[in-house]
Amino acid sequence: MGIYTVGEVARLSGLSIRALRHYDEIGLLKPMTVGENGYRYYGADELLRLQQILFHRELGLPLDEIRQVLDAPDFDRVAALKTHRVRLAAEARRYRELVKTLDTTLAALEGDGKMNEKAMYKGFDPKKQAEYEAWVIERYGPGVQWSIDAVKTAQKDWKQADFDRFQAEFADIESNMATSLGDGAPVESEHVQALMRRLHAWVARSWARPPNRVAFANLADLYDQNPDFRARYEAKAEGLTEYLGAAMKHFAEAELE
16 A cells, blocks of 8 residues: 555545545544645545444444544454454345345246245345334324324335335435535535425325424424434435535525414
């Protein structure tokens, strides 16, 4: 490994230059040196530390916790990599199951086989779903159980293709929001608010009724407070959680009753 500028590290890692500068500012990833011209330069140790940051971010840890882990006196880089390998191997097995599930579904949809309802959901993580539901009930009280049940009722007749389209729509909205954040678009801009209309319609598809002003704003808070959602958004773009929340609340105030 040689010496790399911040732009080269951004290209290698897939992170933005803005994110790398933020990591420097919060003490998560300091450059090896800063030149007289103000440019940041990174060496082998910094690239290895960045690799650990990305691994831990995949685990859903907030940046401040990642810094504490990596700066701990007893942190063992080799042991950490071995732990990551075990986890990734388990994830790889799960994804192989998901690929098989998709192949079975596609074969059935294309007339090459009969749909097997049990195989249709093989590879999905019911434990994770149960943990999420328990978190929502603990945070908001047993009164929200009706909304969880309503979602299940609304989706009970969905086929795999319905779920695929549903998730693809959400992923596209997230991607466009990350781009808007990077472009510096205000949350009240027409483009961002058009994305919020899509998000509101997306939520309405799986709820018993379209969310009103209070419900949509509360959903923004849920995205902000739930560690899984926050990790998902921050992995896409630094600051996306707050940006999305602000856009949702502006939309709720401006367009919902």
